[in-house]
Every structure is written in C-alpha cells, then in structure tokens.
Amino acid sequence: MMIDEVRTMPAAGQPQLMRWSVVLPGLAALALALVLPQFANAYVTEVATTALLYVVLCLGLNIVVGYAGLLDLGYAAFFAVGAYTSGILTAEFGFNFWLTIPVAMAAACVAGIIIGAPTLRLRSDYLAIVTLGFGEIVRIIARNLDITGGASGLIGIERPEIFGFRLMQVQHFYYAFLVLALLTAFVCLSVERSRMGRAWFYVRYDEDAAAGIGINRVTAKLQAYMMGAVIASVAGCLYAAKMTAISPESFTFNQSLLILLGVVLGGMGRIPGVVLGAILVALLPEVLRGAGTYRPLVTAVALLAIMLFRPNGLWPDKRV
Amino acid sequence: MALLEVRDLRLSFGGLKVLHDISFSVEKGAINSLIGPNGAGKTSLFNCLTGFYKPKGGSISLSGRPITGLPPHRITALGLARTFQNIRLFKEMSVLENAMSGQHCRSRHGIVSAILHLPAQRREEEAIRAIGMRWLGFVGIEQHAHRRAGGLSYGDQRRLELARALASAPELILLDEPAAGLNEREKLDLIHLIRRIRDETGVTVLLIEHDMGLVMQVSEKIVVFDYGQKIADGAPEAVRADPRVIEAYLGTED
Numbered sequence: 001m002m003i004d005e006v007r008t009m010p011a012a013g014q015p016q017l018m019r020w021s022v023v024l025p026g027l028a029a030l031a032l033a034l035v036l037p038q039f040a041n042a043y044v045t046e047v048a049t050t051a052l053l054y055v056v057l058c059l060g061l062n063i064v065v066g067y068a069g070l071l072d073l074g075y076a077a078f079f080a081v082g083a084y085t086s087g088i089l090t091a092e093f094g095f096n097f098w099l100t101i102p103v104a105m106a107a108a109c110v111a112g113i114i115i116g117a118p119t120l121r122l123r124s125d126y127l128a129i130v131t132l133g134f135g136e137i138v139r140i141i142a143r144n145l146d147i148t149g150g151a152s153g154l155i156g157i158e159r160p161e162i163f164g165f166r167l168m169q170v171q172h173f174y175y176a177f178l179v180l181a182l183l184t185a186f187v188c189l190s191v192e193r194s195r196m197g198r199a200w201f202y203v204r205y206d207e208d209a210a211a212g213i214g215i216n217r218v219t220a221k222l223q224a225y226m227m228g229a230v231i232a233s234v235a236g237c238l239y240a241a242k243m244t245a246i247s248p249e250s251f252t253f254n255q256s257l258l259i260l261l262g263v264v265l266g267g268m269g270r271i272p273g274v275v276l277g278a279i280l281v282a283l284l285p286e287v288l289r290g291a292g293t294y295r296p297l298v299t300a301v302a303l304l305a306i307m308l309f310r311p312n313g314l315w316p317d318k319r320v
Numbered sequence: 321m322a323l324l325e326v327r328d329l330r331l332s333f334g335g336l337k338v339l340h341d342i343s344f345s346v347e348k349g350a351i352n353s354l355i356g357p358n359g360a361g362k363t364s365l366f367n368c369l370t371g372f373y374k375p376k377g378g379s380i381s382l383s384g385r386p387i388t389g390l391p392p393h394r395i396t397a398l399g400l401a402r403t404f405q406n407i408r409l410f411k412e413m414s415v416l417e418n419a420m421s422g423q424h425c426r427s428r429h430g431i432v433s434a435i436l437h438l439p440a441q442r443r444e445e446e447a448i449r450a451i452g453m454r455w456l457g458f459v460g461i462e463q464h465a466h467r468r469a470g471g472l473s474y475g476d477q478r479r480l481e482l483a484r485a486l487a488s489a490p491e492l493i494l495l496d497e498p499a500a501g502l503n504e505r506e507k508l509d510l511i512h513l514i515r516r517i518r519d520e521t522g523v524t525v526l527l528i529e530h531d532m533g534l535v536m537q538v539s540e541k542i543v544v545f546d547y548g549q550k551i552a553d554g555a556p557e558a559v560r561a562d563p564r565v566i567e568a569y570l571g572t573e574d
Contacts, residue, residue: 194434214396214425
C-alpha cells in the first residue's frame with residue numbers, strides 16, 4: 001500500500017506539532033535509561049552499556065547508509081581509528097583522554113577523505129567493495145604495527161577523569177555512553193532536518209536529478225561519509241577508555257556487519273527505528289544465551305523472520 | 321550579447337557523431353524551442369548544455385561566462401536549470417521538499433551550523449521553505465505541499481518539476497518535452513504557465529517539444545534539428561515554410 005501523506009521534515013529548531021506516538025515512548029525509554037543502573041545488576045548494566053555503544057554506532061552508520069544511501073561494509077574501521085588514536089595517545093604519550101577526542105575526530109576525517117574522495121565518485125556498489133577492503137586493511141595494520149600493540153593489542157589505557165571524578169565502574173561508563181547516545185541522536189536530528197540532510201536524501205533518491213538541481217553529489221556523499229566516520233571515532237575513544245585494553249579482534253568485518261544489521265533491522269533512515277535496531281543487535285545474543293550451541297541458528301531464524309515480515313525494518317521510515 | 325551562446329558544439333559517442341557543429345543563441349527574455357524528429361539529438365544537446373554530457377568540441381556560454389564541460393551542479397548555480405523528459409522527482413519526499421531542493425545552490429549553511437542551531441541557519445531554513453512554497457504557489461500546487469511527490473497526478477508532477485527548477489533562481493530554464501503525456505486542457509494550462517514564467521519572473525525559456533501546436537504558439541524562435549545537425553533557425557512562420565524542415569518531417573517525393 002502506498003502512503004500518500006508524508007511529513008515534510010520541520011526545519012531545525014522550528015516549532016512543530018509533537019507526534020505523541022513517538023514522544024511518549026521516547027520519554028518513557030529515556031526515563032528507564034536514566035534509572036536503569038540504580039536497580040539493575042552489573043551484568044544488565046554491562047549489556048545496556050553495550051547496547052548504548054551500538055546505538056551510537058548505528059546512528060552514525062545510518063547517516064551513511066540511511067540518509068545518503070551509501071553501502072558501507074567497513075564501518076568498524078572508523079570505530080577502530082577512534083579507539084586506537086585515543087588508546088595510543090593516552091597509553092603511550094600520556095595525553096588527557098578528553099584531548100584525544102578531537103584528535104580522533106580529525107584522524108577519522110582524514111581516513112574518511114582518503115577512502116571516500118576517490119570512491120564516492122563511483123556508484124554505490126563499488127563503495128561497498130572498497131569499504132569492505134578498508135575495514136580489513138585497518139584491522140591488519142593494527143595487527144602488525146608495534147605502536148598498536150600487534151595482535152595482542154593495547155593495554156593500560158587510562159580511565160578518563162571529569163572534574164576530578166574518575167570514570168571507573170560500569171555504571172559510570174553506562175552514563176557516559178548514554179550522554180554520547182543522546183548527543184548523537186540530537187546531532188542526527190538537527191542535521192536530518194537541515195539543508196545538508198535534505199541534500200543527502202535528494203542524492204539517495206535520484207543522483208542525476210540532484211546534480212541537475214544544483215547539488216554537488218560528491219561533496220554531499222563525502223560529508224555524509226565523514227560525519228559517519230567522526231561519530232564512530234568518538235564512540236571508539238569512549239570504548240577504548242571503558243575497556244582499557246583493545247585488540248584488532250574488536251574491529252572485525254563481523255563488527256561492521258552487526259552495526260549495519262542494526263541499521264537495516266530497525267529501519268534505515270529514521271532515528272527511532274535505528275535506535276531500536278541497535279538495541280536488538282546488542283540484546284539478541286544475551287537473550288538467546290539459553291539456546292546454547294543453537295544460538296547462531298536461533299539468531300538467524302529470528303533475523304530472517306523480521307526481514308520476511310517487516311522488510312523495511314521494525315520501525316520503518318515512512319518515506320521508504 | 322545573447323544569454324545563451326552555443327558555438328560549433330560537437331558530441332560523439334565512440335564513433336557515432338551525435339551533434340555536428342551546432343551553433344545557435346537564445347536572447348534574454350525569449351521563449352525559444354528546439355524541434356526535430358526523434359533521435360535528432362535534442363536531448364543530447366540539453367545534456368551538453370547542463371553538463372551531463374561532455375562535448376567533444378565547441379563552446380557554450382551563459383551571460384558571457386563559459387560553461388562548457390562544467391559539472392551539472394556548477395552550471396545550475398550559474399543560472400541554468402532544467403526539467404527532465406521522463407519526470408525525475410524525489411518521489412518519496414514531500415512536494416515541498418522537492419521544491420526546496422532548488423534552493424540548495426542558493427544557500428550556504430552546512431552541518432556545523434545545523435548542529436549548533438545558529439539563528440542565521442534557522443533564518444535560512446525558513447527562507448528556503450518560503451521560497452519553495454512560493455514556487456509551488458506559482459505553478460498552482462501549494463495545496464499539495466505535504467503530500468508525497470510520487471502520489472501527485474501526472475500533470476501536477478510536471479508542474480512540480482517546473483517549481484523545483486524555478487526555485488533554483490535560474491536565468492534560463494530548459495524544458496525537455498514539458499507537454500509529453502498531457503491532455504489538451506493541461507497543454508493549454510502549460511502554454512499559459514510557460515508565458516507566465518517569462519512574463520512574470522523574467523526567466524528565459526528554451527524548450528524541446530514534439531507538440532507543434534504548442535511550439536508554434538509559444539515560441540518566438542525555433543531551431544530545427546535533424547540527424548544531429550541544425551537545419552533551420554528562425555521565426556515559427558519561416559520555419560514552417562522551410563522546405564528542409566518539411567522534408568525532415570514528411571520526407572521527400574522520390
């Protein structure tokens with residue numbers, strides 16, 4: 001069935017009619033997220049922290065895949081760039097954690113330009129192959145350099161301190177990731193409703209028409225790609241600080257696929273859907289722990305069922 | 321100086337010559353047409369003018385500025401907008417968002433000011449919406465602003481493509497078969513609309529059209545193509561009487 005009414009995205013900052021169907025569950029979810037560590041045990045808080053990490057990563061990849069329509073199969077590479085940049089700077093050079101974030105963002109930008117500038121001129125399929133290769137290259141480089149600690153990785157990454165308070169326990173990192181997730185959602189929402197956000201949708205729906213109407217498609221795609229990269233790198237910094245040890249095995253192709261899965265599962269292009277997909281990706285392996293060795297099978301069947309019955313994701317974009 | 325000046329334009333795909341040394345010009349404030357049998361090279365010429373094809377030789381200038389070989393988005397920014405033969409709307413987006421797309425090259429604010437919600441960025445966004453609405457009003461579909469573009473009737477989709485192109489504030493607008501698929505009533509509305517574009521906004525119009533009735537009614541000058549060559553160029557009456565044009569359209573007696 002075709003949906004004939006679509007919402008025009010309200011301009012950023014413009015007063016809009018609240019849609020209670022989204023706002024109320026959103027507020028409830030936020031309230032739950034705020035109090036969760038107060039009554040949950042360490043295991044649940046740990047899983048919830050992982051879920052928040054995936055929320056950030058999926059929101060970042062959603063800019064690339066959901067907004068601009070670019071298939072990126074190596075997104076974990078930017079997550080690795082952030083984690084290693086922050087890890088090396090704090091562990092080897094004694095940098096303050098907070099100062100490593102802008103450095104990591106800059107490093108992700110540079111990596112994004114190196115990969116994006118030549119390939120974004122091509123059609124999306126080529127980008128998928130190149131990003132797939134890029135993801136593996138970054139992981140293999142990390143495995144073979146001395147400064148990245150080789151296959152065993154980096155250890156002894158310092159815990160960040162804020163106003164004299166050191167983030168140590170899992171609850172602390174839970175709240176840090178919650179702040180990062182909310183910040184990322186705010187950023188995505190602001191950009192989605194702006195001139196550049198619309199340009200990404202124009203390019204995604206019809207590249208030639210977008211060029212004909214005055215949009216530089218290469219610049220638009222590159223900006224989406226770089227913005228996704230920057231978000232992953234910030235998530236990487238915080239991830240390194242939480243783990244205090246990182247190894248190349250945290251940034252495999254599998255990781256890229258999981259993030260992509262979260263975006264597609266929830267519903268590309270729309271923030272609530274992507275958040276839901278990210279949480280599912282993090283929770284599914286835990287919920288299915290009881291299935292023992294059948295876990296991969298049950299997971300696969302669950303995913304197939306979702307894609308069969310909700311081909312546009314669990315909470316799809318009305319536009320699609 | 322003419323608004324659009326095309327000199328010795330050549331285009332070929334591999335060994336196939338599509339355009340042979342085409343020269344013509346369009347004066348500012350005119351309504352001109354390009355006609356010719358199917359496959360004569362009209363749309364290829366449009367694609368050269370708008371940067372989608374790179375010509376093999378020759379030059380194109382708009383208001384005296386050379387635009388030959390520039391990418392499409394630069395050419396649009398310099399004041400040349402187009403519509404497509406087979407309507408190319410952003411079908412899944414709203415009608416208003418389609419119209420707003422034209423303003424992209426006339427606005428500045430990027431990602432950072434959107435994140436910071438700078439007052440200047442918000443003002444710009446409001447201006448973009450207002451301009452989008454204004455052009456929807458101009459073509460008469462503002463009541464559909466929040467509908468899905470792909471859900472509009474065929475005639476309204478054509479109007480929306482016009483509104484989107486006009487929203488880029490062009491000096492010259494190229495219309496590729498705007499009357500294709502329209503009924504008689506809609507064609508009359510289109511003739512009226514094309515005249516209003518020129519008369520009310522001062523935008524120069526160049527159109528490709530097969531509907532001779534429409535072409536003869538709206539054009540002040542007609543350029544006729546056949547097999548990638550210009551065979552005639554002049555006022556409608558003169559072109560209609562030109563034996564080469566009659567030959568191209570009707571063939572000759574052996």
